[in-house]
Amino acid sequence: MSTPNQVLASAAQLHQAQLTKPQGSLGKLEELAIWFAARSNSAMPARLQPAIVVFAADHGVAAEGVSAFPAEVTGQMVANFVAGGAAISVLAREAGASLSVVDVGVASNYAVTAGSSAQLFRVPVRAGTANLRLEPAMSEQECNKAWAIGVGSAQEGLVRSKTLLIGGEMGIGNTTAAAALICALTDIDPIDIVGLGTGITAQSRENKVQVVKDALARARAAGAVTAKDWLMQVGGLEIAALAGFYTGAAEAGIPALLDGFITTAAALVAVKNKPEVADWLLASHCSDEKGHRHALAALQLEPILQLGLRLGEASGAALTLPLIQSALALHRDMATFSSAGITTK
Ligand SMILES: Cc1cc2ncn([C@H]3O[C@H](COP(=O)(O)O)[C@@H](O)[C@H]3O)c2cc1C
Numbered sequence: 001m002s003t004p005n006q007v008l009a010s011a012a013q014l015h016q017a018q019l020t021k022p023q024g025s026l027g028k029l030e031e032l033a034i035w036f037a038a039r040s041n042s043a044m045p046a047r048l049q050p051a052i053v054v055f056a057a058d059h060g061v062a063a064e065g066v067s068a069f070p071a072e073v074t075g076q077m078v079a080n081f082v083a084g085g086a087a088i089s090v091l092a093r094e095a096g097a098s099l100s101v102v103d104v105g106v107a108s109n110y111a112v113t114a115g116s117s118a119q120l121f122r123v124p125v126r127a128g129t130a131n132l133r134l135e136p137a138m139s140e141q142e143c144n145k146a147w148a149i150g151v152g153s154a155q156e157g158l159v160r161s162k163t164l165l166i167g168g169e170m171g172i173g174n175t176t177a178a179a180a181l182i183c184a185l186t187d188i189d190p191i192d193i194v195g196l197g198t199g200i201t202a203q204s205r206e207n208k209v210q211v212v213k214d215a216l217a218r219a220r221a222a223g224a225v226t227a228k229d230w231l232m233q234v235g236g237l238e239i240a241a242l243a244g245f246y247t248g249a250a251e252a253g254i255p256a257l258l259d260g261f262i263t264t265a266a267a268l269v270a271v272k273n274k275p276e277v278a279d280w281l282l283a284s285h286c287s288d289e290k291g292h293r294h295a296l297a298a299l300q301l302e303p304i305l306q307l308g309l310r311l312g313e314a315s316g317a318a319l320t321l322p323l324i325q326s327a328l329a330l331h332r333d334m335a336t337f338s339s340a341g342i343t344t345k
Pocket residue numbers: 066067068069073077169170171172173174175176196197198199311312313
């Protein structure tokens with residue numbers, strides 16, 4: 001796996017010091033330019049070519065009443081992504097990012113219209129996971145298959161010539177799976193991680209906490225130890241694909257921008273499985289889902305934005321793109337003190 005280039009980072013830092021502004025006055029934007037310089041082939045990184053890939057799958061645990069919406073919404077939203085009407089459809093267009101949808105396990109039938117705004121790949125590993133409260137969400141083989149689809153999505157034609165990869169997700173019930181994974185991999189109590197997802201009531205949340213506790217106890221008794229063990233026990237097919245996606249991005253030396261709670265849970269799995277993946281991850285925002293900030297802290301990631309979002313789909317990552325592109329444009333295009341003839345002390 002390649003590592004970020006510290007020589008380019010130092011060159012970028014020196015360049016920042018010469019731009020016509022007080023030192024450090026562009027705050028986090030300066031850090032972003034230096035971060036990308038270390039991960040591109042140049043101290044002056046070009047405008048990013050972002051690719052958004054949304055992984056979709058269903059969750060057997062939806063039968064436990066853990067979501068405010070029925071499971072069929074997963075497939076219906078896939079159709080909405082393809083038709084161009086979802087939040088991520090709009091935001092991808094605004095940001096000039098390509099949008100692809102990968103169905104790794106949607107259980108319901110859904111119809112897609114021709115003349116689509118997003119490319120759809122139907123490669124279901126199985127029709128949704130099993131109910132993770134009662135049994136392993138998937139087999140080891142299914143988990144590896146979903147993971148491999150994610151790796152392939154980060155390395156093959158889908159993202160050719162792209163310089164920033166963004167993973168998104170759609171899967172009714174997936175905040176339950178993500179919460180269980182975060183608890184398992186950080187040892188934080190479900191009370192502090194389980195949130196309201198699509199907007200369940202406080203009473204439903206109590207049930208959701210219990211579902212996560214039961215799943216963790218069951219998986220622990222079944223001998224779950226490694227990140228991949230936990231992923232097959234209490235994860236989801238789209239979460240496995242996302243973990244593979246981040247791993248594939250890191251292996252290809254392409255930075256990946258995280259979105260919300262679920263993508264961060266997948267990143268945690270990828271990093272616990274292979275710590276070097278962390279070098280290629282950037283956090284876009286901190287969502288309103290209760291445990292997100294804990295998951296980001298476990299990855300030692302600082303989010304760029306906090307807008308009270310709780311949507312997923314890659315929406316928070318897409319919203320961060322204009323800021324990142326601006327950071328790079330400032331780095332490339334601002335005058336230096338000497339070129340502008342501005343005196344310093
Ligand atoms: C219409 C609609 C669009 C969405 N887009 C993303 N999610 C988000 O909500 C789901 C997770 O929440 P929970 O665990 O409570 O089911 C995921 O599909 C996530 O991507 C949506 C949810 C709905 C209902």
